[in-house]
Amino acid sequence: MGRFIIVVLDSFGIGYMDDVPKVRPQDVDANTCKHILEARTDLYLPNLEKLGIMNALGEEVGKMRFSERAVYGSSDLMHFGGDTFYGHQEMMGTLPKKPLIQPFNEVIDEVYAALKKQGYEVEYVGDDLKILMINNCVTVGDNLETDPGQVYNITGCLDVIDFEGIATIGKVVRSAVSVSRVIAFGGKDVTIGDVLAARKEKAGKYAGIDTPQSGVYNRGYQVIHLGYGVDPEVQVPTILGKQGIPVVLLGKVADIVENPYGTSIPGVDSAWLFEQTIEQVRNMRHGFVCLNIQETDLAGHAEDVDQYADRLQISDRYLGKLMEELTEDDVLIVMADHGNDPTIGHSNHTREKVPILVYKRGLTSRTIGHRKTMSDVGATAVQYFGAGKTQNGESFLFLLRS
Template identity: 50%
Template structure:
C-alpha cells in the first residue's frame, strides 16, 4: 500500500444508536446528516454522494441519491457517550475502558495527598462546598465546566509562572488518581494566576472548576494535551506503524489529541480549507504514508446549532475531497468517516450518540457492503493491515473485503 488517508468529518453521523433510549435519552431521534439534508433540500455534495453517503444514511431525504458502485458501511461507537477525544482514540485502535462519572470533589483529598507526596505545594480554592486545588502557585485542578458534568477534569495553568512540561507532570498525577474519561492539561501565557483563581466557580452544588473562557488561558501561548482513561498509545496505529517504519501524518484536531511521536503533527488548525490543503500536501509526499485528518468546523457548527454553517463547511469538504481523489492512485486507500454526531436540530448543543458513516474508496473496488462495524477501531485495524503492521489493541480489519476486480 502507498497512501492510506482517513478523513474524519467531525460529528457528521448518520442516525442515533440503538442504545440511546437507555444511556442517552436526550439524543433520541438524532440524525446529524439526515436532518441537515432535510433542512437544506437543495444541498448537493457530489463527491460524498459518489462515495456513498446516502447508502450509509439509509434513506433518500433530498436531491442526493445512493451510489450503487460505492463501498460503504457504518460503525458504532464503543466508547461511552459521544466524545471527540475518545472517538479518535477508538479510531486509532483503542478498546475504550469504562470510566467513572464523578465530581472532582470525590478525589480532591486523595489527589492533594498524592501531589504533596511528590513535593508539590497544594492549596484549596473555594473553601466552602466543592473545591478546586491550587498547585505550586500556578495551576488549578478541578471539574471541566464546559462538557457533561463529572466526565472530565481540567488542569489549568499560568504559563508565565510554570513550564508546560511541569504542568504535564502535575497532570500525570491527576491522571493516575482520576478515573473519569479524560483529563485536559492546558495553559497559556496571556493570563495570570490571579485571573485563573478569580475564574473558580461552583455548579449545581457538587462541581467546582475554572470557567475557562474567563480564565484568559486561550488568549496567548495556549498549549494543551489530553490524557484519556485506559488509553495506551503504544497499542495505537501510529506506534504500530512505526514498528514497520511507515510515516504518519496527523492533520487538524487529531494532531492535538492523538500521540504520534516522531511523526508529522499539523495541529492547532481549524480552517477547513487550510486543513484540506495540508492533507493534499501530505498525499503528494513520496513514499508510503498514513494520513489522518480531522475537520473540526463541522463540529463547531453543530455546537452552535447552526445548520447553514454546517452545510457550508460540508460543501468546502466536498470540493476538496474531489481534488484529493484526483491525487490518488491504484495503491492508495481513502476512508471518510465521523467520530460521533452533533445534530444541530436536536435541541441541545452537545454531541449526539450516533452511528457514523464509512465511505471507502479504492481504485478497482466497487459495490462492497462493509456492514455495521461494532467499533470505530475497525478503521485502525484496517490501516495497520494495509502494511502488515502489528494490529492495534482493538478492531477487525475490513481490508479483505476491499478486493480489486
C-alpha cells in the same frame, strides 16, 4: 504499499444508535446527516454521494441519491456516550473502558495526596467546594464547559511553569482518578491571580476555572488530553511510527491522539486543513494520514444548519481534489466520530452510528457491513502496512481487494 488516509467529518452521524433510548434518551430521533439534508433540500454533495453517503444512511434525501459504485459501511460507537476524544482513541485502535462520572471534590483528597507524594506544594482553594493550587501557578478542578463530572482541568501559567511541567502534573492527576479525561493546558500572559479570579461553581457540585474568562486561550495556548484507559502503544500512530512508517495527523486529531514518531498539524479552518492534507499526501510515497474537520462539529454545537451545510460543501469539494491525488495502491476512508444533530433541540453531541465510506481507485460496488466498533478502521490501517495489530478492532482489508 501506498498511502492510507482517513478523513473524519467530525459529528456527521447517520442516525441514533439502538441503545440510545436506554442510555441517552435526549438523542432519540437524532440523525445529523438526514436532518441537515431535509432542512437544506438544495444541498448537493457530489463527491460524498459518489462515495456512498446515502447508501450508508439507507435512504435518499433531497438531491442526494444512492451510488451504484460505492464501497461503504457503517459503525456503532463502542465508547461510552458520543465524544470526539474517545471517538478518535477508539478509531486508532483503543478498547474503550467505561469511566466514572465523579465531581472533582469527591476525589480531591486523593489527588492532593498524589501530588504531595511527588513533592509538589499543594493548597486547597475555596470553602465548601474546593479546587487545588499547585506550586502557586497551576490549578486542578472540574471542567465546567463539558458534561459535568467527566473531565478535570489542569490550568497553568506558562510564564511561571513550562508546558512539560503542566503535562507532568496532569499525568500525576490522571494516575489518581478514573474520569474520562484529564486536560492539562496553559497560556502565557496569565497570572495565578487571573486563573483564580475565574473560579466558579456549578450546580452545587462542581468547582473549577472558567477557562475563557481566565485568559489562558489568548496567547501561547498549549494542551494535552489524557484519557482514561488509553495506551498509545497499541494505537495506529505509535505502532506505525515505531516501524518507520510516516504518520501525519491534522486538525483536532493532532491535539488529542499521541503521535510520538510522526508529524502533527493542529488547526481548525477546513479549507486550510484540506490543503495541508493534500500537500502532505503529495510529499509522501507511503504513509498514514488522518484529518479531522472540526468545523462541522462546531456548527452542530451552534445548532446552525446553514453553517454545517457550508462546511460540508467545502469538505466535499476538497474530497474531490484529494481523490484526484490517489493511485490504485492508496486507500481513503471518509467517516465520522459521533453525531451532533443541529435540529435535535440541544447543543451537545448525539450518540449516532457513523458512515464508513471507502475510496480505492478501481474498487467499486461492495459493502463492508455494519461494524460494532470504529476500531475496525484502525485495525485495517495497520494490516494495510503489515505492521501488526491494534488493541481493539477487526480488519476489513480483505474486503478491499479487487
